[in-house]
Amino acid sequence: MDNSCKEEEEEEGSTFTNIPLTDDTEYLSRTRYSRESLYPKMMNADMDAVEAENQVELEEKTRLINQVLELQHTLEDLSARVDAVKEENLKLKSENQVLGQYIENLMSASSVFQTTDTKSKRK
DSSP: OOHHHHHHHHHHTOOOOOOOHHHHHHHHHHHHHHHHHHHHHHHHHHHHHHHHHHHHHHHHHHHHHHHHHHHHHHHHHHHHHHHHHHHHHHHHHHHHHHHHHHHHHHHHHSSTTOOOOHHHHHO
C-alpha cells in the first residue's frame, strides 16, 4: 500500500496495521521453520530423556556391580579369617593335648599325687 492509504486509515482511527506482503512471507517462512525445527527439538528431548534414563540405569548397574564386588571381597576376607581361626584352633588343641600329657606325667612321677590304698595298709 502507499502512504496515502496509511494516512487515511490513521485519520479514521483504524486499529488495523498494514503489513507488506514480504513481511507475511517472512513470517510464514519463520513460522514454518519454527515448526519444522520444533520436531527435531522434540525428538532431541525424547532422545535426551532416553539417554538420561539409560545413564541412570548404567549408574545403577555400576553401583550394583561395585556392591557385588565389595561383598565378594568381604566374603573372601571372612573365609580367610575362618580358615585362620580353624588352623589356630587345631594348633591350640594340639598344644592342649601336649600340656595335658605333660601334666599327667608330672603327676604320676610325683609321690604327692600317687593314689594310696588305705585298705591294704590297715590290714
